[in-house]
Amino acid sequence: MNPISILRIADEAGVSPATVSRVFNRPGLVQADTRERVLDIAGRHGFRPNRLGSSLRSGNTRTLGLALPTLSNPVFADCFEGAEMRARQSGYSVMMTATHYDPDLETDAVHRLIDHQLDGIILTVANARASSVLKMLKRHGMSYVLAYNESTVHPCAAVDNYAAASDMIKHLAQLGHRHIAFVSGPLNLSDRARSRLAGARHSARELGLKRVQHVIMPSHTGSDTAAVRDILQSAARPSALFCSNDLLATAVISSIKELGGSVPGDISVAGFDGIRYGAFMSPSLATIEAPGYEIGKAACHLLLQQIEQRSTGSAQLPHRLITGASVAAVPAPPKRKSHAHRANQ
Numbered sequence: 001m002n003p004i005s006i007l008r009i010a011d012e013a014g015v016s017p018a019t020v021s022r023v024f025n026r027p028g029l030v031q032a033d034t035r036e037r038v039l040d041i042a043g044r045h046g047f048r049p050n051r052l053g054s055s056l057r058s059g060n061t062r063t064l065g066l067a068l069p070t071l072s073n074p075v076f077a078d079c080f081e082g083a084e085m086r087a088r089q090s091g092y093s094v095m096m097t098a099t100h101y102d103p104d105l106e107t108d109a110v111h112r113l114i115d116h117q118l119d120g121i122i123l124t125v126a127n128a129r130a131s132s133v134l135k136m137l138k139r140h141g142m143s144y145v146l147a148y149n150e151s152t153v154h155p156c157a158a159v160d161n162y163a164a165a166s167d168m169i170k171h172l173a174q175l176g177h178r179h180i181a182f183v184s185g186p187l188n189l190s191d192r193a194r195s196r197l198a199g200a201r202h203s204a205r206e207l208g209l210k211r212v213q214h215v216i217m218p219s220h221t222g223s224d225t226a227a228v229r230d231i232l233q234s235a236a237r238p239s240a241l242f243c244s245n246d247l248l249a250t251a252v253i254s255s256i257k258e259l260g261g262s263v264p265g266d267i268s269v270a271g272f273d274g275i276r277y278g279a280f281m282s283p284s285l286a287t288i289e290a291p292g293y294e295i296g297k298a299a300c301h302l303l304l305q306q307i308e309q310r311s312t313g314s315a316q317l318p319h320r321l322i323t324g325a326s327v328a329a330v331p332a333p334p335k336r337k338s339h340a341h342r343a344n345q
Contacts, residue, residue: 004045013038025062026308027091064303065113065121066096067106068147073221073247075273075292076124079147082296083122090304092119101126101189101220106133114140120303122296124148127191128156143306147299148192148290155306157299157315159290161192164319165199168242168270168288171321173207176330177240177268180204181213181231183252184244185220193220193244196272200242213238220244223251229259232267239268239330246271246278246287253281253326264328274322283325290319 010017015034022030023038030038041047064087068076084094095116097109103126110133113121120143125131128149137144146156172180182200184193201212215231217224231237243249249271253263263269263283271278274289298315305311 004042004047006047009038009041009045009047012041025091027089061117061119062091063093063095063116063118064300065110065116065118065123066094067099067109067113067121067123068096069101069124070098070221073245073273074275074277075246075290078292079124079296079299082293082298083147083300084296086297086300086304090308092304099124101185103127103131103189106131107136110137114142118142120144120307122147122299122303125191126189128154129191143303145299145303145306147295150191150195151314155302155312155314157295157302157317158192159295159317159319161195161290162199162202164272164288164290165196165242166203167319167321168272168286169200169203169209169212170207171286171323172240172242172268172270172327173204173209175268175327176332177209177238178330179210179213179236179238180240180242181215181238182242182244183215183217183248185217185248187216190220190244196244212242215241217248221247221251223248223255225255225258228252228255232256232259232261237267240327241267241269243269243271246273246275246285249285249287249326250278250281263326268327270324270327274320278322278324281326285322286324286327287322288319289322291317 006017006020010020019030020038023035027035066080066083068079071077080096087094097113099106099109106125122145124147125133128146128151134154146154148158149156150158150161182197187194197214204212215227217227241252243252249269253269256263271285271287274287278285278287294317298317302313302315
């Protein structure tokens with residue numbers, strides 16, 4: 001039971017009860033000084049609004065859903081934090097679920113979120129072009145925004161994965177790498193990895209490098225030691241591995257070390273995502289930063305615009321190349337002595 005009524009808060013703050021209600025339900029509509037005054041009075045009296053009652057009266061729950069592949073990858077945890085922070089600013093809560101890169105779990109997870117009568121959903125799907133989940137959301141008339149997936153037909157917040165991967169290939173080429181392999185999980189479970197592979201191969205063609213080899217791991221976050229051994233023992237071994245995400249890159253580096261190899265001594269390894277602890281690894285991780293916090297924040301902002309203003313849009317976030325010690329320059333081949341020089345010896 002609340003120890004103080006909304007009427008008393010309004011009286012002490014010198015505002016109407018409707019203004020107090022807006023402070024807790026639609027804070028963006030209230031001037032900052034008024035909002036702070038109401039919140040200060042409510043805080044001193046230990047007041048908490050009855051969310052259930054207001055939801056029943058207004059027909060909405062002021063709760064958003066968030067469906068992400070996993071929280072074991074720090075970038076998705078960052079995405080959650082960005083979305084939750086933006087939601088809280090507008091008086092919304094966030095309910096989260098993980099889909100584990102499984103299209104069937106995606107469907108089940110989103111169905112469960114819809115059952116909670118949410119106002120909208122932020123989600124990352126395996127393949128935005130062929131997602132039955134997105135079709136289902138449209139049928140239900142549910143507001144939604146994709147996070148990390150790029151799309152021209154669905155609202156989304158993402159980086160340009162194709163261009164970002166191209167930038168990494170250019171960086172590796174500048175260091176002398178001519179033979180690069182791209183490492184990922186199954187492409188049907190991540191359209192982001194598919195775009196990154198396409199960008200890497202396009203850039204390699206433009207630069208006259210060997211065709212980028214594709215090494216498929218069983219999952220998008222774990223390394224298969226046998227597959228890494230095959231790479232290291234190959235007669236045509238690549239000089240650099242470009243992994244589709246940082247978590248996979250760290251797993252691949254661990255497998256290389258387990259097999260007695262060194263990074264970048266025996267082979268260079270780069271990732272994608274820009275996880276914070278990559279800078280503290282040994283060696284530090286070369287990667288492309290896709291700002292998870294900003295992606296989550298932007299996706300939530302777009303979703304709230306849909307819900308509150310009936311405005312649909314997308315946002316492309318900037319990526320950034322992070323150089324790291326896990327990638328090294330390819331040593332130049334020793335210069336051959338000229339015939340005349342040999343003859344004079």
